[in-house]
Amino acid sequence: xxxxxxxxxxxxxxxxxxxxxxxxxxxxxxxxxxxxxxxxxxxxxxxxxxxxxxxxxxxxxxxxxxxxxxxxxxxxxxxxxxxxxxxxxxxxxxxxxxxxxxxxxxxxxxxxxxxxxxxxxxxxxxxxxxxxxxxxxxxxxxxxxxxxxxxxxxxxxxxxxxxxxxxxxxxxxxxxxxxxxxxxxxxxxxxxxxxxxxxxxxxxxxxxxxxxxxxxxxxxxxxxxxxxxxxxxxxxxxxxxxxxxxxxxxxxxxxxxxxxxxxxxxxxxxxxxxxxxxxxxxxxxxxxxxxxxxxxxxxxxxxxxxxx
Amino acid sequence: xxxxxxxxxxxxxxxxxxxxxxxxxxxxxxxxxxxxxxxxxxxxxxxxxxxxxxxxxxxxxxxxxxxxxxxxxxxxxxxxxxxxxxxxxxxxxxxxxxxxxxxxxxxxxxxxxxxxxxxxxxxxxxxxxxxxxxxxxxxxxxxxxxxxxxxxxxxxxxxxxxxxxxxxxxxxxxxxxxxxxxxxxxxxxxxxxxxxxxxxxxxxxxxxxxxxxxxxxxxxxxxxxxxxxxx
Numbered sequence: 374x375x376x377x378x379x380x381x382x383x384x385x386x387x388x389x390x391x392x393x394x395x396x397x398x399x400x401x402x403x404x405x406x407x408x409x410x411x412x413x414x415x416x417x418x419x420x421x422x423x424x425x426x427x428x429x430x431x432x433x434x435x436x437x438x439x440x441x442x443x444x445x446x447x448x449x450x451x452x453x454x455x456x457x458x459x460x461x462x463x464x465x466x467x468x469x470x471x472x473x474x475x476x477x478x479x480x481x482x483x484x485x486x487x488x489x490x491x492x493x494x495x496x497x498x499x500x501x502x503x504x505x506x507x508x509x510x511x512x513x514x515x516x517x518x519x520x521x522x523x524x525x526x527x528x529x530x531x532x533x534x535x536x537x538x539x540x541x542x543x544x545x546x547x548x549x550x551x552x553x554x555x556x557x558x559x560x561x562x563x564x565x566x567x568x569x570x571x572x573x574x575x576x577x578x579x580x581x582x583x584x585x586x587x588x589x590x591x592x593x594x595x596x597x598x599x600x601x602x603x604x605x606x607x608x609x610x611x612x613x614x615x616x617x618x619x620x621x622x623x624x625x626x627x628x629x630x631x632x633x634x635x636x637x638x639x640x641x642x643x644x645x646x647x648x649x650x651x652x653x654x655x656x657x658x659x660x661x662x663x664x665x666x667x668x669x670x671x672x673x674x675x676x677x678x679x680x681x
Numbered sequence: 682x683x684x685x686x687x688x689x690x691x692x693x694x695x696x697x698x699x700x701x702x703x704x705x706x707x708x709x710x711x712x713x714x715x716x717x718x719x720x721x722x723x724x725x726x727x728x729x730x731x732x733x734x735x736x737x738x739x740x741x742x743x744x745x746x747x748x749x750x751x752x753x754x755x756x757x758x759x760x761x762x763x764x765x766x767x768x769x770x771x772x773x774x775x776x777x778x779x780x781x782x783x784x785x786x787x788x789x790x791x792x793x794x795x796x797x798x799x800x801x802x803x804x805x806x807x808x809x810x811x812x813x814x815x816x817x818x819x820x821x822x823x824x825x826x827x828x829x830x831x832x833x834x835x836x837x838x839x840x841x842x843x844x845x846x847x848x849x850x851x852x853x854x855x856x857x858x859x860x861x862x863x864x865x866x867x868x869x870x871x872x873x874x875x876x877x878x879x880x881x882x883x884x885x886x887x888x889x890x891x892x893x894x895x896x897x898x899x900x901x902x903x904x905x906x907x908x909x910x911x912x
Contacts, residue, residue, distance in 0.1 A: 552780070559766045559777050565728060566764035571752030571781035571829065675768075 377647065382524045384646035385639060390530045390599075392638020393537035397592040398615035399622065399630040400544060401585035407561040407625040408581045411479070414486040415466060417612015418493035419586045423459035424593030424603040425501060428508045430454040431597070435509040444513050448598070451513075455590040463586025464579050472575075490612075497605040505604040508597035529599040536595055540588060541631050547584075548627055557581060561625070610654075614641075617661045623674025632672065694720040695731075695888045702833075707855065707865045709875035709896070712885035718868045719761055721885065722837045725866065726758045727751050738833070753781045757831035761838050761868075763822040767811025771802055774810050774821055778828030788828070795824040798854075816847045823854065834858065836867045840874065852878050876900050 398420055405413045434440055434447040441447075470489050474482045510516075510529065517528040548554040560567040560577045568574055597603050614637065622633025637657060644656040664671065695717045702708045712718050723729045724736060727748040735744045743751060757778075766774050775795065779788045796803035799820040805813060810821060819839065826834060836855070840848040848871065856878050859865050869875035876882055876896045884892035884905065892905060899905050 552776070555769065555773055555777060556780060558769060558773075562766045562768055563764055566760060566766065567777075568728070568748040569726065569752065569758050569760060569764070570777045570825075571749045572777075573747075573749045 379523060380646055381643075382522065384642045386524050386526050386530075387646075388639030388642030389635060390526070390534050390638070391642060392618075392635035393534045394592055394596060394611070394634075395615045395618045395638050396541060396631045396634025397537045397588050397595075398611060399618040399634045400541065400627065401589050402616050402619040403622070403624055403627060403630040404581050404585040406619070407627075408557065408578055409471070409475070409482075411471065411482045412486065412616070413466075413471075413585075414483070414612070414616075415489035415493060416585065416589060417608035417615065418490045419459050419463055419466070419608070420589035420592050420611065421603070421605060421608030422462055422493060422497065422593070423455040423586075423590030424597050424607060425497060425506065425605075426458040426590065427451045427455040427594040427597045428506045428603050431508050431513060435512045438509055438512045440512050448513050448594075451597075452591060452594050455594045456587040457590075459590025459593065460583040460587035463582040463589075467578060467582040472578075490608075494605055494609070501605070503605070505602045508601050508603060510598045510601040514598055527599070529595075533595040533599050536591065540591060544584065544588070545627060545631075553577075553580070614657060617657060620671055621661060621664045623671025626671065626673040629671055629673030695724070697734075698885070698888070698890055699734075700883055700890070700893075702864060702866050704864055705859075705862065706880045707859050707867065707878055709879040709882045710866070710868045710885065711870075711872045711875060711882055711899075715887075716885040717888040718885055719837060720888075722758070722761075722835055722866075722868050725835055726756060749781070752829060755830070755832035756835065757826040757829045757833070758835040759819075759822045759826045759837065759839060761841070763815075763818045765810040765818050765821050765825065768809055770807055770809055771813070771821060772806045774825050775802070775828050778825035781829055791828055791830065795827055799824055815842050816844065819843060819847070819851065827858070831863060833864045833866070836865065838868055838870060840869065840871050848874065872905075 398416065401416045401419070402413065405411065405416070430451040431447065434442050434450065442450075466489055470485050471482050474485060514529055514532070519526050519528065519531065548557060556567065556570075556572045557577055557580070559570065560572060560574055564574055567577070593603070596607070615634065618633040618637040619630045620633070621637060622629025622631070624630075637660065640660055641653050641657055644650075645653040648656070698717070698721065700708075700710075700721070710718055710721060720729065724731055727743075727746060727750075731744065735742055737743065738751070738754065738756065743754075746754075766777065769777065772792075775792060776788075779791065782788055796806070801817055802820060802824055805817065810818065813821065823836075823839070839851050839855070843851065852874055855865060855867065859878075867875060867879070876899055879896045881895050882893070882899045883890050884899070892899065892902065894902070
């Protein structure tokens with residue numbers, strides 16, 4: 374028991390850090406599912422490309438572990454490049470791969486998404502780097518480590534959590550407080566009726582893909598700064614876990630994805646810390662199965678009949 | 682609408698349909714199930730594109746315009762089965778109706794106007810659309826369409842699923858709207874009610890116009906009486 378009490382705060386902090394990344398990526402799954410009712414399985418790889426864009430931008434500004442421009446500016450530019458680049462990639466994927474299939478059988482876009490996912494992984498592996506690429510995090514952000522009581526956490530971990538939560542709050546405000554956000558929700562509820570309002574549905578879908586992918590891009594930046602290394606396969610397991618988080622929260626529900634992500638991160642960390650780190654992933658998917666059995670619509674989802 | 686043919690796959694749903702709705706009129710479109718009524722309506726609003734023929738509005742060929750452009754030019758629709766946004770509040774639904782507009786002050790004035798017209802919506806403005814009764818949802822669908830300040834309003838089966846007293850109210854509202862200068866095109870199963878308020882009517886059967894004329898002449902027409910009026 375003493376062991377548990379002593380280590381619980383640390384595991385909780387670790388869990389919130391990982392969970393905020395899951396939540397950021399889960400939001401993308403849920404936004405796109407909400408609008409198109411499709412699972413964009415390439416989303417984890419958009420995050421990976423975002424991380425590589427950030428690493429590439431960092432490489433331009435940092436030579437021999439010394440930043441050529443003020444570090445704050447370099448980090449800001451990394452964020453712009455990664456969010457903008459990932460956002461455009463998402464829009465491009467929708468335009469090229471998903472839009473032609475919009476009225477096709479539901480399975481077609483799903484399989485296409487898996488294809489896009491494999492394409493992105495292979496493209497980065499072959500054309501960029503098969504080995505992990507280092508992000509010169511130590512030249513860009515202070516490598517301060519905070520000690521609060523028994524809890525130890527680096528500044529980059531706190532940054533990950535704070536920036537992710539800030540973006541979630543901003544996204545929530547955009548979707549629930551602005552006119553365009555209302556148009557997004559209207560399109561999600563009844564696409565044809567949205568066109569009757571004069572809403573340009575193609576544009577709504579484009580903006581949704583941009584937002585979802587830009588959030589993933591930011592996830593890539595934060596991951597790179599925290600762990601100082603990115604690789605072409607990093608989006609695979611993370612994408613699946615974020616998808617799990619979105620389903621646990623109730624796919625299509627924005628607040629559900631945020632809570633689902635944080636819960637999943639904490640659960641994973643507690644299991645890793647107190648039960649077995651080898652069974653960590655098994656427990657994540659066990660949680661998914663449990664939620665699906667007890668509450669198939671997810672924690673925040675409406676029952677299906679209500680969605681018609 | 683000229684010589685319009687609409688196909689779903691190889692099957693034509695409308696064949697050589699021509700109709701004309703003049704400014705200020707109420708025109709009704711009658712016909713049985715699967716006669717092409719809803720397809721006609723979708724062709725007007727732009728949800729389906731004709732394979733042949735053209736659609737004209739205020740002197741312009743709008744055949745290739747998408748729906749949002751048509752809505753911006755003053756066409757609005759009260760769709761079949763209402764199609765309100767169930768998880769937006771009543772107020773948000775109404776604001777979606779005004780999506781194409783940017784005149785905030787005028788929008789607020791119109792909000793007051795439609796809420797005076799349908800006091801029920803005012804009472805329930807913060808409630809989710811999907812939690813209201815069928816009659817209230819029909820009011821909301823109508824009010825939402827009015828929020829775009831349409832010059833041409835299409836209504837697809839406005840009486841469907843409503844209690845008789847509400848149907849009568851509904852048709853009264855349609856007449857009042859017409860008196861404010863809105864041209865109205867209404868698709869109906871309830872032929873008698875529709876002809877009572879319409880200037881002219883068209884009758885569709887298997888995707889073709891089989892009868893057309895003033896409301897009076899249709900009411901008198903023996904074929905019409907037998908098939909749709911139950912006389």
